[in-house]
Amino acid sequence: MPKGTPRDIINRMNAAINKVMSEPKVRERLAELGGVPITGTPDDFGKIIQAETDKWAKVVKFAGATAE
Known part of the structure; x- marks a missing residue:
């Protein structure tokens, strides 16, 4: 959800x-x-x-991958 989404909407x-x-x-x-x-x-x-973002960021960095 977008940053700033009201908590009640997130909870629903x-x-x-x-x-x-x-x-x-x-x-x-x-x-x-x-x-x-x-x-x-x-x-x-x-x-x-x-945790997943941190894990995969390490993999991308190690591989030297970049976005085109």
């Missing part, structure tokens, strides 16, 4: 995502595609995104 989106991710058919389909369903709070998700 989070509740909707958690509900969908708890549905067995959604979880099964994600697993078929190699995905991992993640539920939790908006803060939990932010921590996951930050």
Whole structure:
């Protein structure tokens, strides 16, 4: 979501995502595609995104990759 999105909107989106991710058919389909369903709070998700960003930034830097 865009920076500055009101917290109540973030919380409503989070509740909707958690509900969908708890549905067995959604979880099964994600697993078929190699995905991992993640539920939790908006803060939990932010921590996951930050950790992934940090991890992949190191890979890009090590590889010397640049955007064209």
